[in-house]
Every structure is written in structure tokens, then in C-alpha cells.
Amino acid sequence: MANVKCNPDLVRERAKCSFDVNELIHLIDGGENATKEKRHFEETIFSVKELQDAVPEEYLSHKDRYENAVRKATILRDVCREYMKKYNYKPNRFRVGHGVFKDVSPFLLHDGMFVATIIGQGTPEQQAEWLPKAENMQIIGTYAQTELGHGSFIRGLETRATYDPKTEEFILNNATLSSFKWWPGGLGSTVNHCIVVAQLFINGKSYGIQPFIVQIRDLNTHKPLPGVKVGEIGPKMGFQTANNGFLGFENFRIPRMNMLMKNAQVLKDGTFVKGMNEKLTYGTMVMVRVGIVGDCSLNTSLAATIAVRYSAVRHQSKIKAKEPEVQILDYVTQQHKLFIAIASSHVFRNVYSWLSKSYLNVMKDLAQGKQDHLPELHATACCLKAVCSRDAGSVVEECRLACGGHGYMTSSNLPLVYGFTIATVTYEGEQTVLLLQTARYLVKAWLAALQGKVLAPSVSYLSDWLKNDNVRWQNTPEGIVKGFQHVAAGKVKAAYDTIQKYIKLGKDYEDAWNLASVQLMKASEAHSRSILCEVSWGEVIRTSASPNLLQVLKQLAQLYLVYWTLETSGDFLVYSNISKDDIAILREKYEELLAAIRPNAVGLVDAFDLRDEILHSTLGSYDGRVYERLMEEALKSPLNQESVNASFHKYLKPLMEKAKL
Numbered sequence: 052m053a054n055v056k057c058n059p060d061l062v063r064e065r066a067k068c069s070f071d072v073n074e075l076i077h078l079i080d081g082g083e084n085a086t087k088e089k090r091h092f093e094e095t096i097f098s099v100k101e102l103q104d105a106v107p108e109e110y111l112s113h114k115d116r117y118e119n120a121v122r123k124a125t126i127l128r129d130v131c132r133e134y135m136k137k138y139n140y141k142p143n144r145f146r147v148g149h150g151v152f153k154d155v156s157p158f159l160l161h162d163g164m165f166v167a168t169i170i171g172q173g174t175p176e177q178q179a180e181w182l183p184k185a186e187n188m189q190i191i192g193t194y195a196q197t198e199l200g201h202g203s204f205i206r207g208l209e210t211r212a213t214y215d216p217k218t219e220e221f222i223l224n225n226a227t228l229s230s231f232k233w234w235p236g237g238l239g240s241t242v243n244h245c246i247v248v249a250q251l252f253i254n255g256k257s258y259g260i261q262p263f264i265v266q267i268r269d270l271n272t273h274k275p276l277p278g279v280k281v282g283e284i285g286p287k288m289g290f291q292t293a294n295n296g297f298l299g300f301e302n303f304r305i306p307r308m309n310m311l312m313k314n315a316q317v318l319k320d321g322t323f324v325k326g327m328n329e330k331l332t333y334g335t336m337v338m339v340r341v342g343i344v345g346d347c348s349l350n351t352s353l354a355a356t357i358a359v360r361y362s363a364v365r366h367q368s369k370i371k372a373k374e375p376e377v378q379i380l381d382y383v384t385q386q387h388k389l390f391i392a393i394a395s396s397h398v399f400r401n402v403y404s405w406l407s408k409s410y411l412n413v414m415k416d417l418a419q420g421k422q423d424h425l426p427e428l429h430a431t432a433c434c435l436k437a438v439c440s441r442d443a444g445s446v447v448e449e450c451r452l453a454c455g456g457h458g459y460m461t462s463s464n465l466p467l468v469y470g471f472t473i474a475t476v477t478y479e480g481e482q483t484v485l486l487l488q489t490a491r492y493l494v495k496a497w498l499a500a501l502q503g504k505v506l507a508p509s510v511s512y513l514s515d516w517l518k519n520d521n522v523r524w525q526n527t528p529e530g531i532v533k534g535f536q537h538v539a540a541g542k543v544k545a546a547y548d549t550i551q552k553y554i555k556l557g558k559d560y561e562d563a564w565n566l567a568s569v570q571l572m573k574a575s576e577a578h579s580r581s582i583l584c585e586v587s588w589g590e591v592i593r594t595s596a597s598p599n600l601l602q603v604l605k606q607l608a609q610l611y612l613v614y615w616t617l618e619t620s621g622d623f624l625v626y627s628n629i630s631k632d633d634i635a636i637l638r639e640k641y642e643e644l645l646a647a648i649r650p651n652a653v654g655l656v657d658a659f660d661l662r663d664e665i666l667h668s669t670l671g672s673y674d675g676r677v678y679e680r681l682m683e684e685a686l687k688s689p690l691n692q693e694s695v696n697a698s699f700h701k702y703l704k705p706l707m708e709k710a711k712l
């Protein structure tokens with residue numbers, strides 16, 4: 052990239068960077084070799100001619116866009132397969148996916164949830180049967196759980212799987228419209244198999260929801276099998292190429308062994324054998340919630356790169372009347388909008404790496420029959436997924452706004468990035484619903500703390516707070532982390548006390564819970580923020596990096612801490628010993644941090660190492676040829692391929708002529 056002819060502002064910005072950008076790239080990737088491998092892989096993918104679009108996707112019809120996405124998905128699959136064979140390398144398909152599809156792959160659910168559910172929910176025999184076929188794309192699948200009537204409350208799903216011991220089959224039925232599956236990615240026209248989550252019935256008795264692997268289309272003709280009604284749900288805010296679909300069954304029979312039986316089993320005679328923990332059926336969702344925290348880091352880095360590079364190139368207005376127009380990046384308000392995006396991406400990445408380790412540890416425990424840490428993992432994944440996805444959505448939108456009018460152009464790519472980022476707030480567990488799951492855990496933990504029990508590490512601050520809720524405020528990163536824990540503990544206590552108040556007033560527990568649920572949700576958010584702050588600061592101070600880089604990483608981590616303290620200063624005034632003077636000190640510190648980060652802003656986004664093909668943005672490319680690219684892209688509009696459009700003769704001219712009469 053170094054030889055590309057760049058906009059002079061970007062050249063100047065890069066020259067003043069105080070740290071080695073390559074060092075940070077290697078740190079993010081996990082080593083110099085990992086960067087080399089990643090770059091080689093990305094170079095290979097983006098030099099495949101067939102993966103490049105002749106016409107910008109935006110001008111294609113819904114149908115053509117889908118077909119083009121499938122075409123590219125199959126080529127990408129082949130290239131990746133060959134590449135993996137040749138180099139024994141497991142690539143991150145999500146990064147290149149943004150470059151290839153701009154939006155998302157119609158195979159997203161195949162890779163993200165279908166294969167993962169076979170692994171997580173299938174017995175070794177079932178894995179042996181379906182995994183090789185799924186991994187090499189002999190069969191293509193999705194995860195069909197959500198229905199028209201129910202997405203959040205999965206115990207309420209209506210699709211039925213009734214066991215018939217005579218034929219040793221399950222009979223699938225969707226008797227009501229609300230029971231139709233609705234949303235699964237790839238279901239519309241891509242997949243031939245699904246994981247269907249359905250209510251199991253044996254001899255008229257319900258045994259809760261279970262996962263079934265179901266073939267829905269003929270492998271040769273791709274026609275829906277008899278008894279299957281399937282289609283696409285139509286255009287959405289984003290995710291246009293994900294091919295989300297609907298699905299219903301009428302007396303559709305599948306063999307007994309198509310119920311994924313790693314947890315619970317149905318024996319030939321219809322005996323139901325309970326699993327170790329019925330919530331293990333929800334396992335794929337936990338895994339994907341962890342992944343989404345990592346995805347938030349990637350999405351945030353895309354938006355930050357585009358908006359920071361653009362802000363370095365764009366000059367508008369003056370700070371001093373007699374001086375030239377400044378780079379908009381010099382406005383401190385612009386830095387306030389953008390630097391939190393850079394900082395958040397690092398925080399999400401560090402927390403993702405921490406959460407992934409916890410996830411893998413719990414999986415190892417479960418394999419040995421130990422489930423003690425499962426509730427903590429579920430609670431932590433829920434609140435982090437909820438808060439990171441919502442933060443990422445806000446940060447991306449702020450980056451878009453920070454690009455003024457040009458941020459509204461599709462060619463900036465910010466609208467598309469926003470579309471797939473905010474989808475994460477809803478899918479894989481709607482944010483409020485997930486925050487209230489964590490609140491259940493926090494209330495239990497609070498009760499345990501009151502009883503003097505030892506708490507799990509992520510909530511042990513509740514016991515510390517009970518022992519001493521009057522800790523002196525300290526304007527240090529460690530002091531701020533403690534402060535966040537105080538806020539979280541104070542909010543958990545307040546929510547718990549509110550529940551007790553309503554119970555004393557004669558409400559039953561469920562109504563008291565609902566009445567206190569705004570506070571419970573806020574307590575859960577505060578708990579999440581305290582984890583984000585503690586984990587990310589801890590990761591940064593343990594990082595081994597050169598002094599120059601470490602200094603910059605600490606500045607970003609502190610910026611995150613101070614930003615959120617100031618954003619939630621009301622809570623700090625209520626629940627900690629912070630004073631108005633401390634808040635004034637933090638405001639000053641925040642301004643110092645913005646100024647310290649400013650010279651490194653472009654270097655920091657360069658270190659996300661996002662190729663132009665992945666950014667796919669007129670505003671964010673490495674060379675900063677913003678206006679040239681905006682014009683080049685505009686000229687690709689079909690309306691610019693003719694000097695007079697037919698609508699002139701058909702409508703405009705008659706209109707003007709009528710006006711003359």
C-alpha cells in the first residue's frame with residue numbers, strides 16, 4: 052500500500068504517527084506471521100476476477116443481487132477450499148466476506164449456525180453422518196428457530212415434532228400461521244437442509260423444544276419436498292443478500308435419528324431420556340453471541356476507518372478566521388465522535404478474546420459433565436452481546452453522521468455497514484430480552500452475596516461492595532473501573548430492593564419483576580459496562596508492546612473509561628463517591644486524551660489493516676481520493692449512461708406542455 056499515490060493530508064497524517072503501525076497490525080492479528088498469512092489470503096481472494104462486480108450491486112434488482120451473491124458465494128467457497136488445502140490455513144471468512152458480498156453471504160447461516168449446531172447438538176454418529184456433507188457443501192443448511200409468532204420466547208415456539216413409534220419417525224407440522232418459521236438466513240432459496248427447532252410431543256405429552264435436522268428440498272431439482280412450504284420473506288433494512296426465508300410443514304416425516312441427540316434422546320419405543328441440562332439445547336446461541344462481540348469489533352473498525360480517513364481529507368470551515376479551512380478531524384467535536392469508535396473496536400476485540408476463552412473453558416467442563424460455570428457464561432454472553440451490539444450500532448451511525456452528506460451516499464458504504472451492524476442488536480437474542488436474562492443472574496448473585504456466599508468471579512464485586520460501599524473515589528483507570536463496579540452494584544441493589552418493595556405491596560414475584568424491569572435492564576447494562584472496562588483495561592496493561600505503542604493503547608483504553616464515566620456521570624454521582632470536581636477533572640482528562648490521540652488517528656485506523664476491497668468506500672480508501680471516487684461512482688449510475696432519460700418524453704415534457712395551455 053505504501054507506493055500508492057496518496058492524498059497529501061493522509062501522507063502528512065501518516066508521517067506524524069508516533070508508533071509503528073505494523074506493530075499494532077501484528078498485535079491485532081496475533082503475530083507477524085498471522086498478518087502475513089492473512090494478507091496473502093486476502094490478496095488471493097481479491098485477485099479472483101470472478102469475485103469482482105462489473106456493475107455496483109446497488110443497481111441490481113433484488114433477484115439479480117441474490118443470484119450474484121450466490122454466484123460469488125460458490126466461487127469463494129471453491130477458492131477457500133483450494134487455499135485451505137494448499138496452505139493448511141483457516142481463514143477469517145467474515146473479513147473478506149464484507150469485500151466480496153458488500154452485505155452478507157447467503158451461506159452465512161450454513162457456516163455460522165448449521166454446521167455449529169451439528170457439532171454442538173449431534174451425537175458422534177450424527178456428526179459422522181452430516182458433518183462431512185455439510186462441511187464440503189454436499190448439503191447446504193440453515194438454523195430455523197424463529198417463527199412469525201415467536202422469536203424471543205422460544206419455549207413458546209409452535210412447530211410440532213410428534214413421535215410415531217410405529218414408524219420410528221417424527222411428524223413435523225405447522226398448524227397455524229404464527230407457527231411458520233420466519234427469518235432463517237438462506238432459507239428463502241438457497242438451502243436444502245435446516246436445523247428446525249420444534250416442540251417435541253410423545254404420546255400427547257410435550258417434552259420441550261428440541262433441534263431436528265431436516266431436508267427440505269430435493270438435492271437434484273431443488274424443489275421443496277412434498278409437505279414443505281418454503282419461500283423468501285422479502286426486502287429488509289439490510290441483510291439483503293442473506294436470503295432470509297419462511298418455512299412450514301404439513302405432516303412431514305423425518306427419521307427418529309434426525310433429532311440431534313447429544314443432550315436429550317428419544318428411544319425407538321418413544322421413551323424420552325432427559326439430558327444433563329435442558330438449556331444445553333440453546334448452546335449454538337451462546338456460541339454465536341460470543342462471536343457477535345468479535346463481529347462488533349470488526350464492524351466498528353470498518354466505520355472508524357472510513358470516517359477517520361475522510362475526516363483527514365475533508366477541509367471545511369475555519370477555526371481561526373485568518374487561517375485556511377481546516378481538516379474536519381481538527382474539530383474536537385469530530386474527535387469526540389470518532390475516537391470512541393476506534394477505542395470501542397479495541398475494547399470489543401479484547402473482550403471478545405476474553406469471552407471466547409471462557410466459552411472454550413466451559414465447553415471443556417461440559418464435556419466432562421461439569422456445568423457449574425454455564426450460568427455465568429450465559430449471563431455474561433447475554434449482556435455483552437446486547438451492549439456491544441447496541442454500542443456498535445450507535446458508533447457506526449455516529450461515524451456516518453460525522454461524514455456529513457457524503458456519509459449518506461451508498462458509495463460511502465456506511466449505510467450498508469450500519470444495516471448489518473444494527474441487525475446484531477436484534478438477532479441472536481433481542482437486546483432487552485438478553486439484558487433481562489443477565490438481570491436474573493445478577494439478582495440471584497445479589498441474594499447469594501447477602502447470604503455471605505462466595506460468588507463467581509464476574510460478580511464478586513457485589514460482595515466487595517456489600518463489605519464496603521464507601522470507597523474513596525480515585526481518578527485513575529483502576530479507580531474508574533472500581534467506580535463502574537460500584538455503579539453496577541448500586542443498581543443491582545436498587546433493582547432488587549424495588550422487587551422486594553412491590554412484593555411487600557402484595558405483588559407476586561413475576562409482576563414485581565416486570566414493574567422493576569427498567570431498573571433491572573439498567574443494572575444489567577451497568578454490569579456489562581463494568582466488565583467491558585475491567586477486562587479491556589486489564590488486557591491493555593498486560594500487553595507486551597513497545598513503549599510508544601503501549602502509550603497509545605493506554606490512551607485509547609483510558610478514553611473508553613473516561614468517555615463512559617462522563618456519559619453516565621449521573622449514575623456515578625448517585626452510586627459512587629465521585630464529586631463534581633472529579634467530573635471536571637475527568638472532562639479535562641478527556642480533552643487531553645482527544646488531543647493526544649489526534650496525531651495518531653490515521654495510523655490507528657490504518658492498523659485495522661482493512662483493504663480497500665473490504666472497506667468498499669469512496670470516503671475511506673487508503674489513498675484518500677475521496678472526491679475523485681465519489682464522481683467515478685456517480686458516473687456508474689445507469690441514469691448517467693444516457694444523456695436524456697425516456698421519462699422526459701413520457702412524463703416531463705407532457706407536464707410542461709400541459710402547463711403552457
Ligand SMILES: CCCCCCCCCCCCCCCCC/C=C/C(=O)SCCNC(=O)CCNC(=O)[C@H](O)C(C)(C)COP(=O)(O)OP(=O)(O)OC[C@H]1O[C@@H](n2cnc3c(N)ncnc32)[C@H](O)[C@@H]1OP(=O)(O)O
Pocket residue numbers: 145159160163164194196197202203204205206236330331333334336337339342343345346348349400403425426429477478479480481484485488491492
Ligand atoms: C476481532 C475478531 C473478529 C472475529 C469475528 C468473529 C465473527 C463471528 C460472528 C459469528 C456470527 C455468525 C453468524 C450468525 C448469523 C446469525 C443470524 C441470526 C440468527 C438468529 O437470530 S437464530 C435465533 C436466535 N434466537 C434467540 O436468540 C432467542 C432468544 N431467546 C432465548 O434464548 C430464550 O428464549 C431465553 C434465554 C430468552 C429464555 O429462555 P427460557 O424461557 O427457556 O428460559 P428462562 O428465561 O425461563 O430461564 C430459565 C433458566 O435457563 C437459563 N438459560 C436460558 N438460556 C440459557 C442458555 N443459553 N444457557 C444456559 N442457561 C440458560 C436462564 O438463565 C434461567 O436460569 P435460572 O437459573 O432459572 O435463572
Ligand SMILES: Cc1cc2nc3c(=O)[nH]c(=O)nc-3n(C[C@H](O)[C@H](O)[C@H](O)COP(=O)(O)OP(=O)(O)OC[C@H]3O[C@@H](n4cnc5c(N)ncnc54)[C@H](O)[C@@H]3O)c2cc1C
Pocket residue numbers: 160194195196197200201202203204233234235236290295474477478479480481482483484487
Ligand atoms: C437480520 C436478522 C436475521 C435473523 N436470522 C435468523 C435466523 O437465521 N434464524 C432464526 O431462527 N432467527 C433469525 N432471526 C430472528 C431473530 O432471532 C429474532 O428476531 C430475535 O430473536 C428477536 O425476536 P422477535 O423478533 O420475536 O422480537 P420480539 O420478542 O417480538 O421483540 C419485540 C419487543 O418485545 C420486547 N420483549 C419481548 N419479550 C420480552 C420480555 N420477556 N421482556 C421484556 N420485553 C420483551 C423486546 O424487548 C422488543 O422490544 C433474524 C432476525 C434478523 C433481524
